[in-house]
Amino acid sequence: MYFSSMHGGCDSRWGYTRPRFFECAGETTNAVFGQDNSCSVYSEDEGGPGWRTGDGGHSWESDSGVAPLNTYLYTIDPAEKGRGSIYVDEADQLYCPVTGGRLLVGL
Numbered sequence: 724m725y726f727s728s729m730h731g732g733c734d735s736r737w738g739y740t741r742p743r744f745f746e747c748a749g750e751t752t753n754a755v756f757g758q759d760n761s762c763s764v765y766s767e768d769e770g771g772p773g774w775r776t777g778d779g780g781h782s783w784e785s786d787s788g789v790a791p792l793n794t795y796l797y798t799i800d801p802a803e804k805g806r807g808s809i810y811v812d813e814a815d816q817l818y819c820p821v822t823g824g825r826l827l828v829g830l
Contacts, residue, residue: 764792768824795820 762780765773772787783792797809804810805823812818817826 763829764826765829766819766822766824767827768819768822771819771822771824789821 761775761777763773763775764783765771772785772789774783774785774792776783781793785791792809795807795809797811799811801810801812804818805821807820809820809826810818810823818824819826
């Protein structure tokens with residue numbers, strides 16, 4: 724089981740989201756990131772953007788011609804979904820700032 728809390732900017736909670744716990748299965752049970760500190764985040768939408776980190780999540784570069792993932796702000800306003808901010812729903816699911824599709828993680 725892994726713990727994660729994302730930093731979304733400065734606010735009264737020091738900018739961190741509510742902590743979430745994840746259970747991993749298969750080969751991912753030994754690492755949140757790959758052996759080379761890499762991880763990918765991508766939109767579930769076909770042709771949607773993707774981002775990759777090679778430094779454990781400090782920076783997220785895209786080969787899709789969009790801004791780095793870590794430069795987008797977070798929002799809880801459903802009207803902003805897919806309009807330039809990472810939307811976080813009530814279940815703490817993250818949505819792509821470009822397409823509005825769910826963000827998925829892969830190693």
